[in-house]
Amino acid sequence: MEKVYIAFAAALAVGLPAIATAWAQSRIGAAGSGTLAEKPELTGTIIILVAIPETMVILGFVVASMILLM
């Protein structure tokens, strides 16, 4: 049973930030697409902005790995 709890905790640790990242990226992506239509020279900045929330899911992944491995 303990294994189930550990797996569930790991899944939550990576799943919730993944949802949060997806939500943030959807908002930034939509705004970024609008921006690019008017100012294509901001491509680099938009890529950076879209990529920033990914840190959340990466941190979630780290926590999930720690839960599973330690």
Add this chain to the structure above:
Amino acid sequence: MIIRMAKVDIVGPKDDLMATLELLRGKGVFQPDPELLNLSRDDVPRALSSLILDENELRERSYFADLQERIRSLLDLFPKMTGEVSALQPLPVIDLLDELSERHLSEVSSLVERLREEGEQIDGLQQDLQFWSLLEPLYAKLPEHSNLELFGVTIRRPEDLPALERELLQRSHGRCQLSTATIEDGSLVGLIATDRSTADVLRGALDDVRVPERRLPEEFIGLPLPDRVASLRRRLSEKQQEHKSVEERLERLSTEWRPVYVRAEAWLTERLALYGATAAAYATRHCFVIDGWMAAAQVPVIEQQLAEVFRGRVMLQQLEILEEDIARVPVALRNPTYFAPFEIFSRLLPLPKYSSFDPTPFIGLFFPVLFGMILGDVGYGLVIAFLAAYLAKRMSHRPVICNLGKVLGIAAVYTMLFGLLYGELFGNLGEIWLDMHPLWIDRAKALLPMTVFVLSVGTMHVLFGLLLGAWSALRHQQRREGVFRLVMVLLVVLVILFGIGHFFPQPWLATGPLLVMIAILLPVLVAAGGLLAPLELLKTFGNIISYVRIMAIGLSSVLLAVVANRLGGLTGNLLTGILVAGVLHGFNLLLGLFAPTVHGLRLHYVEFFSKFLDLGGRRFEPWGRKPP
């Protein structure tokens, strides 16, 4: 690399201004910057003021502008053709060109107008011919009648036909006949036959139901239908002949004169640009001064050119770039052959400031390594290498794609190298078929060592960025910023050592002294970087942890490859197995091209460059003329 620029001052007699400007524009290496010369400064002579053209020069400019406009109108009217450009020197014959261009403009305008009118007439005749030719067979079916009048109609919507027919029969009391045929656009054409006394009534009916009568030119109206068609054909042929002869005349004129006018227009553009360029110059009663920028390597070349052409009358002087000028120095990037293709990625960022660094070499050095670290598979590396070779060789006419091919080629080498270290060839296919084993680590199983490895890579990368930032700040006398970054480096190292000592105690690593050093350095960090400095420190650790994505994305890639092989094996049939595994590997490779690129770049743009890169530089845009 950011090209070293020189601030220069060009001085000479006013009479040589235009020739000097012409030489500088011709070389295409000088960017004027009138704001460099601050007239309110004490060391600037009071007699110096913005250069204003004299009356003769203004008249000449206006004359050239008028002539250029006329020649452009003429060139617009000439048929488009890629021909040679004449070697004519326009200045000695400028008066003749002026007179000729006026005459040619008038002649060419009338020819073009004639072509347009005749084109319209030909179109109309062709439509009439098509219309009446369609009606010819219908005419043959009509009864012979001496008092018969015929007229044609176009019925746009076929569904209106029954209503029209009803209306016509009602108005004519049954004394008319409507025959129809379908034309190319799907609408109907109809021939109405009736006696002359009823024709006007039916025309009124057509107006009421809004069906237009197809009217012929006056000269064809009285003719019987077969004669109409023959006459239309004859007239069309005559018009086409006339049109052709006008076209030939226009082409002859164009072949003969277009190269001359193209050359004259280019010369006038150049000449007028020189007048425009005088706005960047300052002058006293007898001398002119222009300040601006050029690549430092070009200074001796231009100096020598000026000396040869003007025999010492026009002088170029290199000035010291002052601290207050740094923000004005324009930036131009030039990279060696290896790094140049990586400019496709650095161009996504705004231009760096002159005092900062060109991001291209850093991307060139680290991006392929991170890419290889993430994808790390000999098989995928080979496929990418072939793709890269194809793009680089076959797409040489499209520089961005060609450069992308070169970048992928370098990334493929690192992908294969890390593939050997991880022991991966299309996932675990190398292990199954070739008994291939990792030279260093099996990343699908060794998650913790892999995490430690990528965090170490992240630490080194971020610390390198911080050190570059500290060096850059100290080099530009920003001592506080420099100290802040150096203390940050020390704190990051100390906190990491403390973490190692705390979680994995080592006899050589005492955590107590580390804690004391951290406690001493934290106030220094706040003093140098402000109250938000501890937050910046936390952000730096966030940046380092962000490098775990190398392991995370790599792991998903290798697991997908293993799943592809396993599913392929489960099919039990060689061909189906190859197909299933091939599709999944293809999908994984597609992801493997995209994800490492985006994440590799993100690690540069967000984690690495934020530590030292100062963006927002001015692009170096030298005066230059296009080759004729």
